[in-house]
Amino acid sequence: PVQMSSSPPGSLSDTASKAMSHPCASPLSPSNGEYQYLSDFFLLVCKSPCSVIEAKAHMNQSCQDMGSDLSLTSHYVNVQLSQREILRSGKNTNKDLDKELVIMGDTDRQKSLLGQSHVRIFKGSNGDKPRRYIMLLGNAGMGKTTLIRKLCLDWSRDCIPQFDFVFFLDGKALSLTEPTNSLQTLLLNLSSFAPVCMDPDAVYAQILAATKRVLIIFDGFGELRDYEILLQTLEKDLISSLQKDSKAQTYTVRQLYSAILQRVLLPGCTLLLSTRPRGTASQLLRRTDSLLEVCGFTPTDIEIYLSQYFTDPGLRASALDRLKNCSYLHLLCWNPGLCRLVCLVLEQCKGLEVLPRTLTGLCHQVLQERELLSQLSSLAWDGVKANSSILPTGRTVSAKLKAFGHRTGLFFSYHLRTRQVVSNRAFLQTLPFQSGQKGRRRPQREELELTQRFAVGLLFYNRTELQRLHSYTETAFRDMVAAKQALVTKHLEGLSHGDLNPAQVLEACHYVYEVSSTHGDGSRNSGSTQLVAHLAANLPEVLTFHGVPLKPSDMFPVQNILERGGTKGRQFCLDLENSGIQISGLRSLVGLNNINTFRACIADVITLWEQLEQSGEEGLLQGMVSKFKIHPLKATQVCHIEHLAKLVNIHTHKKLSDSQSDSILAEGVPAVKELHRLEYPSVFMCLFLVSDNLSLNLSLSSFSLENSKIGDKGAEKLADALVSLGSLEILNLYSNVISDEGAESLADVLPHMASLTNLDVKYNKLTDVGAQSLGASLKNCKKMKTLRMWNQCIPYGVFERLQQHDNRILLQ
Ligand SMILES: Nc1ncnc2c1ncn2[C@@H]1O[C@H](COP(=O)(O)OP(=O)(O)OP(=O)(O)O)[C@@H](O)[C@H]1O
Numbered sequence: 001p002v003q004m005s006s007s008p009p010g011s012l013s014d015t016a017s018k019a020m021s022h023p024c025a026s027p028l029s030p031s032n033g034e035y036q037y038l039s040d041f042f043l044l045v046c047k048s049p050c051s052v053i054e055a056k057a058h059m060n061q062s063c064q065d066m067g068s069d070l071s072l073t074s075h076y077v078n079v080q081l082s083q084r085e086i087l088r089s090g091k092n093t094n095k096d097l098d099k100e101l102v103i104m105g106d107t108d109r110q111k112s113l114l115g116q117s118h119v120r121i122f123k124g125s126n127g128d129k130p131r132r133y134i135m136l137l138g139n140a141g142m143g144k145t146t147l148i149r150k151l152c153l154d155w156s157r158d159c160i161p162q163f164d165f166v167f168f169l170d171g172k173a174l175s176l177t178e179p180t181n182s183l184q185t186l187l188l189n190l191s192s193f194a195p196v197c198m199d200p201d202a203v204y205a206q207i208l209a210a211t212k213r214v215l216i217i218f219d220g221f222g223e224l225r226d227y228e229i230l231l232q233t234l235e236k237d238l239i240s241s242l243q244k245d246s247k248a249q250t251y252t253v254r255q256l257y258s259a260i261l262q263r264v265l266l267p268g269c270t271l272l273l274s275t276r277p278r279g280t281a282s283q284l285l286r287r288t289d290s291l292l293e294v295c296g297f298t299p300t301d302i303e304i305y306l307s308q309y310f311t312d313p314g315l316r317a318s319a320l321d322r323l324k325n326c327s328y329l330h331l332l333c334w335n336p337g338l339c340r341l342v343c344l345v346l347e348q349c350k351g352l353e354v355l356p357r358t359l360t361g362l363c364h365q366v367l368q369e370r371e372l373l374s375q376l377s378s379l380a381w382d383g384v385k386a387n388s389s390i391l392p393t394g395r396t397v398s399a400k401l402k403a404f405g406h407r408t409g410l411f412f413s414y415h416l417r418t419r420q421v422v423s424n425r426a427f428l429q430t431l432p433f434q435s436g437q438k439g440r441r442r443p444q445r446e447e448l449e450l451t452q453r454f455a456v457g458l459l460f461y462n463r464t465e466l467q468r469l470h471s472y473t474e475t476a477f478r479d480m481v482a483a484k485q486a487l488v489t490k491h492l493e494g495l496s497h498g499d500l501n502p503a504q505v506l507e508a509c510h511y512v513y514e515v516s517s518t519h520g521d522g523s524r525n526s527g528s529t530q531l532v533a534h535l536a537a538n539l540p541e542v543l544t545f546h547g548v549p550l551k552p553s554d555m556f557p558v559q560n561i562l563e564r565g566g567t568k569g570r571q572f573c574l575d576l577e578n579s580g581i582q583i584s585g586l587r588s589l590v591g592l593n594n595i596n597t598f599r600a601c602i603a604d605v606i607t608l609w610e611q612l613e614q615s616g617e618e619g620l621l622q623g624m625v626s627k628f629k630i631h632p633l634k635a636t637q638v639c640h641i642e643h644l645a646k647l648v649n650i651h652t653h654k655k656l657s658d659s660q661s662d663s664i665l666a667e668g669v670p671a672v673k674e675l676h677r678l679e680y681p682s683v684f685m686c687l688f689l690v691s692d693n694l695s696l697n698l699s700l701s702s703f704s705l706e707n708s709k710i711g712d713k714g715a716e717k718l719a720d721a722l723v724s725l726g727s728l729e730i731l732n733l734y735s736n737v738i739s740d741e742g743a744e745s746l747a748d749v750l751p752h753m754a755s756l757t758n759l760d761v762k763y764n765k766l767t768d769v770g771a772q773s774l775g776a777s778l779k780n781c782k783k784m785k786t787l788r789m790w791n792q793c794i795p796y797g798v799f800e801r802l803q804q805h806d807n808r809i810l811l812q
Pocket residue numbers: 066067075076077078079138139140141142143144145146147220276305336337338340409413414
């Protein structure tokens with residue numbers, strides 16, 4: 001195939017073909033379908049300019065490597081991407097991106113998946129215009145870089161035909177600070193996978209001629225902040241000089257990256273930016289037209305990964321078997337990076353050795369080679385001192401060390417920034433929850449959070465094992481460990497559990513899980529047992545994870561603590577709403593028998609009920625129906641009302657499906673019957689409620705539409721629906737831009753609302769006309785106790801008169 005890649009002399013592509021050399025070896029072996037490849041290749045030769053063909057052939061080779069002898073073609077698992085949304089318009093927000101993202105329930109997440117073809121990344125939904133500024137989100141190890149490499153490979157195989165050129169720009173290149181680059185050298189020399197060019201000018205001209213057919217991918221940026229810095233406004237002089245002569249080799253990588261990201265250079269190209277989702281992202285959000293997230297491995301993906309990793313059928317079967325028996329490791333495999341480490345460990349412990357049961361145990365097992373680890377640490381420390389994550393050039397790194405670094409993933413994708421723990425004070429500073437104040441701390445970098453967890457776990461780890469990593473004498477080591485263990489115990493036991501925010505409660509469960517289960521031999525350190533017991537006894541009874549994204553592996557430590565609490569007779573009420581927990585995790589947690597009540601995404605709960613019904617688990621279903629609570633409900637998205645409508649429908653029909661036995665839902669859904677208060681802050685939702693006639697089946701006593709901009713039209717529709725809310729006592733329409741017209745609609749319906757006692761229409765646009773209609777209507781409402789209607793446009797005199805007639809009318 002390599003020989004076939006140059007075009008016949010005199011062909012259209014001949015000149016262009018001279019522009020680039022082809023440094024690649026034979027791309028495919030005969031067993032990989034040589035004939036198929038040849039014919040595709042001929043097709044390519046016939047229709048594309050040769051530089052494009054060469055770039056593709058080169059890309060095909062260079063993006064294959066996944067480290068540790070794994071290749072993309074043989075080891076890639078097709079993962080899903082989900083489309084994410086942000087809560088508000090996001091235009092002027094300075095909030096952290098992870099707080100701005102709408103957390104979807106599992107059922108909705110499945111609906112938002114893009115499907116297997118990555119080509120859809122660039123397409124707008126429902127034929128919208130193509131996406132041009134795309135953010136790819138995912139925590140560490142979730143597979144962003146790997147997915148990008150796969151995209152590049154797909155492009156090289158002509159599966160993404162809308163792009164002639166794809167360039168991969170790495171954040172690490174920002175450490176090159178000399179002003180010696182031009183856009184041309186950046187793309188053709190510095191970008192990863194760039195082909196070697198014989199005539200770069202010709203290729204560059206081709207790129208500039210059709211920037212719409214260029215895809216630029218940014219990867220390897222540690223944090224969102226790194227992009228935000230690049231999006232700070234460029235100086236005018238720099239912009240004009242870049243626009244005048246982008247070929248002058250006088251720019252730094254940073255300036256060129258900024259100019260591309262700000263659309264000064266290559267303005268029509270498509271940009272794909274990968275990032276972990278923590279930190280503020282106001283500048284980025286202003287520009288982005290699509291937010292995608294890598295979803296991680298499903299249980300089926302994990303099986304596929306293992307079967308590709310272990311090619312020997314015997315090993316494969318036993319590896320799978322052993323993993324399935326090790327629940328926590330299996331859950332960790334949701335993260336592909338950790339899945340790779342798990343495979344490494346499964347490979348190491350082929351025999352009957354016990355597998356690690358915690359993250360600490362897993363990492364320790366992977367990093368067991370003491371000599372190599374200390375060499376790596378020393379390299380890392382040099383890096384920290386030099387503020388660089390690039391391997392120092394002056395140091396010789398042995399092939400063995402390199403292999404170890406690559407195998408463990410430390411050379412490949414992680415910054416080696418470790419902190420040496422020097423004193424107890426310094427160590428204490430690395431412990432969690434230092435400020436103790438609710439939600440006031442800056443969000444931590446993900447790796448710091450994991451390091452803390454790992455550090456705490458290590459302290460309670462098998463001491464003989466640990467000592468192998470140290471050069472202290474036995475006594476000195478024992479004393480040091482004992483002192484630090486005491487410090488951690490005191491710290492964790494001293495936490496005021498009631499003051500911890502939901503994310504901190506989760507972290508506490510993780511720490512305690514790490515310290516409690518690290519011993520592979522089944523033995524337990526008494527200190528760690530004490531910590532588990534203490535946390536289980538002190539967790540608040542109403543345990544909320546509201547708003548904290550829960551990963552599959554998060555639920556295991558929580559379950560562990562809750563079960564422990566159960567053995568001591570503790571009962572819990574769980575709030576898992578707005579946590580995105582997977583349905584399997586929901587089932588494990590709320591299925592525990594010491595859960596009194598639970599809240600969770602309504603759609604997910606219905607899906608779980610349906611699953612239980614199908615599997616015939618009637619006892620569990622019964623329990624989950626009776627423990628589920630939704631009162632009071634705050635609907636902040638349209639989907640919340642759609643979910644409620646579905647639940648009300650089940651309640652009215654008293655069954656999940658036709659085949660269901662009548663007994664379980666004979667009384668309907670208790671959660672719906674108990675829903676008396678609904679907060680509903682958006683006009684769209686209000687209209688939805690009205691149109692769906694949901695109200696007929698709800699027995700609400702309190703309904704708040706505060707600050708919902710419902711206006712006169714909304715008030716009119718609402719008035720129609722209010723008649724059917726027969727139990728409504730309190731209606732809050734505070735600040736809703738309702739004027740006299742809307743007030744008229746409300747005035748008409750008030751006498752028909754049999755239970756209404758309190759109405760609030762303050763801070764609307766009522767004048768004396770609207771006020772008088774409401775006042776007149778009040779006369780026919782015997783049950784009404786208060787009507788609050790202070791509005792700026794109502795003259796004070798009118799108020800006074802109305803109040804004299806009816807003292808139920810209140811100013812405040
Ligand atoms: N789809 C996949 N198929 C097979 N292996 C994968 C896949 N995704 C990730 N991996 C494995 O997980 C490891 C970590 O993935 P990757 O480096 O792509 O994560 P990342 O999201 O870019 O992480 P970071 O934010 O730390 O850079 C890879 O080295 C690879 O071995």
